[in-house]
Structure formats: structure tokens, C-alpha cells
Amino acid sequence: MSYATTASAAWPADLSAYCFEVPYSSDTVLFDSAKGIRLFDAAGREYLDGLSGVFVTCFGYDCQPIIDAISNQLRVLPFNPPLHGTNRPALELARSLVTLAPASITAAKLVNGGSESIEAAMRIARLYHRTRGNPGKVKVLSHYHGYHGSTFGSLSLTGRPDVARFGPGVPGMVHVWPPDCLQEFWGVDAEVAQHLAASMIERTIQAEGPSSVAAIFVEPVIHLRGMAVSTTAYLSRLREICDQYDVLLVFDEIVTGFGRTGQPFAAQTFNVSPDILCVGKGISGGYSPLAAVLMSQRIVEILGESGGPLSFAPSHTYAANPIASAAGAAAVRLFQEGSFLTRIQRLSDYVEPRLQATVAGRGALRAIGLLYGVKLAANGADRDGIGAAVARACLKRGLIIRGQDDWLVMAPAFVTSETEVDHMLDILGDALDEICGGDR
Template sequence: MSSQQVVAPWPADLSSYCFEVPYSEQSILFESASGVRLVDATGKRYLDGLSGVFVTCFGYDCEPIVTAVTKQVQTMAFNPPLHGTNKSAIELSRRLVDLAPEGITAAKLVNGGSEAVEAAIRLARLHHASRGNQGKLKVLSHYHGYHGATFGSLSVTGRPDVTRFGPGLPGVVHVWPPDCLESFFGVPHEDSGALAAAMIERTIEAEGPDSVAALVLEPVIHLRGMAVPPADYLPKVREVCDRHDVTLIFDEIVTGFGRTGAPFAAQTFGVTPDLICAGKGISGGYAPLAAVLIGEHIAGTLGEPGGPVSFAPSHTYAANPVASAAGLAAVELFESSNALDSVARLSERTASGLRALLAGRGELRAAGLLFGVTVRPHSGPDPEAGSKVAAACLRRGLIVRGQDDWIVLAPPYVAEDADIDEILSILGEALDEVCGGAA
């Protein structure tokens, strides 16, 4: 396999286009896609080991979703959102509630993960205010968690690289997750969950329980290289939130819709939060779509018991008929294709292959079809090892994500065994290049 990067024939003038990430020689001009592969403007093919960015779980030419979106566009591409809704949105909400843990009874459809997180925070504050607790406004979140790119979601994102935008929203307090206690302070894994949960409780007490509205967290922390929590952490967090009447919000934008081996990580870890933010794979990548899944006790403040609920203000394209049709088709395919069986089978094959491949060159973290590897070159720690491995993969035609000293993979649910084997083969070459040969 060639490790040379082929520069795409970019238009002569790029000055009017603002790239999502800084433009570089590695930037790709994509032109087409099919199955689990993309093609750039030079004709080079790429195997997508990241499902776009945890999104294209059913691949790039999923006929049932394409058909549903096409039919909806031809029938009604938009409805006046101030005057009503559409059947696809109503049915999609019902199907999402059916997939969710028991106790979740309503779904608010939005356009993306950032909107979902901000809507959940507003819901938490509204819930407390409706019960006479107007002072419960503060929001706790993890250091090194990531929750979105809008101002409110950036404010609860506990990463130093977002401070370039200036101070975030007031009332946000960050707490240490178990993985950071292990990495930064040497706390053993078996002790880090209980200690991190205890530190959350101490923080709530120090801030004043009457001032804390919510705790928002990722069950698996993506930007820590898929940090999977100790088994006791989330149950203890649930207990702490219950003791202090704090709304527990799971940001499942990455982990939801089957990624961890269950419909939601809440079910994988056996802990039901008050609110779940879901997105990414929820539409299979065929339309911008996300949702807030709402616990019954919170939904009860939004309408009459057993009747329709409402939550405003909203966004112009929220519950858009085209996006809703894509989501409904994706949910139907998720169920009819037994996607969770595919996740289990592919997860076992990928995890087994990764363990054999690493051979002392990294530490594997896995939850379903989410994989994180902390990269450890034979020459010693390298804070850019993950970025280097990801770049080496890209030159060879494999898309993964790499940052700092970690890489993450998330193969599509429709990947074949041969695709997984190719992912492992290319990753092995990249590890050889960056870390040296396997021990």
C-alpha cells in the first residue's frame, strides 16, 4: 500500500471558503462515496474507519434511507414550524423513546449535538424552576469532556483549547473524571470511579446544592481516547445526583444509537439519566439530526400528564420533515437489520485484532464499536504519537482520528470482516512507522 499523500486538484481560489479545520496538505477534496469507502478528486479511495465522525453507521449508499429522504423531499421538504409538525417527526420520536431506557417518555428533535446539549441544560433549569427552585442554575461537567461548538455547549466543554473564545457562560463548574484522576494523579483504576464520584459530591456541597441544576457528562469520554469509566462510577454518580436533586444528563452524541452494544450507553452501563442527548448516527449521516430524550418526571413539567408536551424556543429546522424521514428510516433499519448483532460481531473481531496488533505499543479501550488506543512508541512517550499514526493511516487510505497521544476508531455497522482486516493491516503499518515494529 502506498504511503504517499496525493494532493487533490483544489480550485485555484479557496479564499471564500472557511474550512472546518485548518487547511493543510492533508486536506482532502472528497467527491463521492459508496459503502464504507470514499473517493477524492484524484480518484484515491479511502476506507472509513471512523464512520465519518461516528455518523455513517449504515454506509454511504444506504438505499432505505436514500429512498425515504427522496420521497420526503418530493412530498414536503419543509413545514411551517410555528404552526405544526409532520408525521415523520412524531413517529421518529416514538421510536426513539421505545429504544431508550425505561423512564424516558418524550423526545425533542433538534439539528445537532450542540443544540441537544444546550436544550438539555435549559430543560434542567426549567424543571427546577417549575418546582420552585429558581436558584438551581449551575451546571457541572467533566474536565476534558467535549459537548459541542456553540457557545453554551463550549462553556460546558472542559478543555483549555476552547478558552480562546473568552470566558464561557457563568455558572459552569468542572469536575475531574476517573480517567484524569488515573492519568494525572496516579489513582488506580479500581479506585478512580468512587473517588471521582465523591469529588462530584464534595463539589456540589461546596457550591451549594440549592444552586446546582445539572451534571452533564459523556459516559465514554471521546477526547480522552475513548475513556471507559470504572464499573462503579456512573451508578455512584446517579446516587449523588439523586441525593442532591441534580439533573443527570448523558451526552450520548457519540455513544448513542448502538455504538456501545446497546441502543444507548445508559443501557450498556445500567444507569438511566434524567436526560439523554443523542445524535450523529441517529440519521445515518443523511441529514443533520439530534434529539433530547426526556425522563417522565421532567416531561411532566412540559404538558398535561399523558398528553402532548412542548418546549420552546426551538430552531427553524428542528423536526424538519426531511431530517425526520432520514432518522425514522435509520431507526427502522437499526431494528430490522439487527444492527446490535453486527456491532457485537464486529466489536469482537476488531478488539481481538487490535490487542494482537498493539503488542506493547499502546493501551486499548473499547466499548462496542468504539475503540481508543493510547499510543506508546518504543522510543518513549510522544505527545503527538496519535496525530502521527492517524496521518500515517491517511496516507495509506484509512480514515481514523488521532490527537495528542491517542487514536480512535469507529467502524460502520455494515463493515465486512474483510474491511475490519484491512483496517487492522493499515493500522499495523502505521504503528510500525511511528512506534517501531511489534515487540
């Protein structure tokens, strides 16, 4: 097996003008081209993408229908004055997303990225209650150890200690423990943890004062907990609590949306309908920055009363951009017409047992659709770095996954072949042998 290494030698000698999107190090790869689910660096080395970029490139890197849609749109209308109108691809995409979503969803607001969709949802939640005569309902609940974005509002919603370096966040953010944390930190049984976590949310609403709580934001699968998967019972109970206390239920489906859990959205996988869905990543296949806020009819009715599109002001110059919208419309069309839900199920059925066998006793597998997390069996000082160590060992061998703390995550593209899956798992197995030891 040939080992791929990073392309640091191909970087320009003068990095003074380098755009610091990621910290430059010996592990930083200078990507140069891609085809299918393979990336190539500036030195010509090959990498299998087991993460779909970052849950984005679900159709691979050379999806011709999306490329054609973007190219055609560039020739016709690359931009429109956003203060004066919209464009056909944006309308088509909005309609398509509403069609994919649960029946309660009736409208879509297009934005540029996941963080922006979270920000918009926070504004909508506060505006919803203000318009209904409850201006004091401004607090927003979210889970500890979740992740909701990189803008200041979405970071404030993110309940992780590593965001404290930016100082105090937006006022009114309240964090609660998810079931997975109750299991790990306090040894609570899984079923009891689901019930207890929901009860703690109700108690938190009561303690903060129901007249002050606007919404709760939930990731149905918490990525930064190593793909901690919620249960239908937990999410259904949250729906009941939100209805009881007039609190909006918002699903952050930026990772889980667009087929990743085996249905168009996790809301359908768990059969729980939120008031707002924040979606992104895969909806353009990675061919253009794109996300959306999907809203239920009761939200739409309030927005109409409070000024329609002006309710989102200040908006963004590139929101509903014709090129991004054309990419999204083509991706959704391909998803619907290409029987991708069947393909996702078939690929998931192939991956899961083989991944379980590869991990063996070295960790606990969490799987839903084409989202996979592994909680590695590690103790003490090894716990916080073992996930990153395994991910680096995979990268050295030519496989891109994500690892942090004591977990790994994978999210193969929808177009990944069984042969490519086998190659990925061979590499992962070698990396686990190196870092964790043990036999497969």
C-alpha cells in the same frame, strides 16, 4: 500496498471563496464520492473509513432504505411551518427513539445537531428547577477533558483548555475530574479512581451549595480522552448522588448512542437511567443533520406545566424538519429490523482481539462495542503529537481514523466486513511501525 495521498492538486487555484470549515493544508482532502465504507477524493484515490465519518455513517455511504426515505419525503413535504405544526416523520422518529431508550424515557425533542441538543438540555435543567420553585439551581457540572459541542453554551460545558481562546464562557459551569484523569495524572488505582471521582463530585456539589446545582452532564465514554470508558459502579454512584441532592443526571450520548456500545444507548449498556439523554450523530446514519433530547417522565411533566413546546423557545427553524426526520425514522427502522445489535456484537468480537494484536505493546486498548481507543505508550515531547502523527500516517496509506495528543480512536461502520477490518488493521499496523516502531 498502494498509498493514498491527499488531493491538494485538485483544489481550485482560487481559494478566496473557500468555506473554512476546516483549515486548508496539504493534508486536507477534497472528497468527491463514496460507496459502502469507502470514500474517494477528487483525484480518484480511495480511503477506508475507520471512523464512520465521525461516529455518524454507521450504515455506510450508500444505504438505499435511507436514501429512498429522503427521496420520497422530498416529493411529498420538504418543509412544514414549524410555528404551526409538525409532520408525520417527526412523530414516527420521536416514538421510535423513545422505544429504543431506557424505560424511564418517555418523550423526545428533535433538533439539528449534538451541540444544539446539549444547549436544549441545559435550558431544560434550569427550567425544571425553576418550575419546581428552585430558581437558584442553575449551575451545571461536567468533566474536565470532556467535549460537549461547538456552540457557546456547549463549549462552556466542555472542560478543555483549548476553548479558552474564546474568552469567558457561560456563567455557572463547574468542572470536575473524571476517573481516567485521576488514574493518569495521579497514579490512582482504577477501582479507587472510580470511587474517588464520584466522591469529588459529591464534595463539589456540597461546596457549590446543593441549592445552586441544576445538573451534571456526563459522557459515559469520554472520546477526547481516547475513549475513556466509565464503569457501572461510577455511573450508578452518580445516579445516587443526583437523587440525593436533587440534581439532574444528563448523559451526553452523541458519540455513544445508537448502538455504538453494544446496546441502543450506553445508559442500557451500563444499566443506569439518566433524566435526560442527548443523542445525535448515528441516528440519521449521516444522511441529514439530526439530533434529539430524550427526557424522562418527570421532566415531561414539568414541561407540560410550564408551557409545553414553548419551554424550548427560542427553538430552531429546521428542528424536526421532515427530510431529516424521514432519514432518522428510516435509520431507526433499519437498526431495529436489521438485527444490528447482533451484527455489532459479532463485528466487535472480530475487531477487538485483532486490534489488540496490532497495537501490541505500543499502547493500551480501550474497547466497548464498536468504539475503540488506544492510549499510545509515549513520553515527554512525543506525547502530545504522537496520536496525530499516527493518524496522518494512516491517511497517507488510505485509512481514516482520529488521533490527537497520545491517543487514537476508531469506530467502524456497522456494515464493515471482516475483510475490510483486516485491511484497516494492516494499514494501522504499518502506520504504528513507522511512527512508534516495534513489531506486531
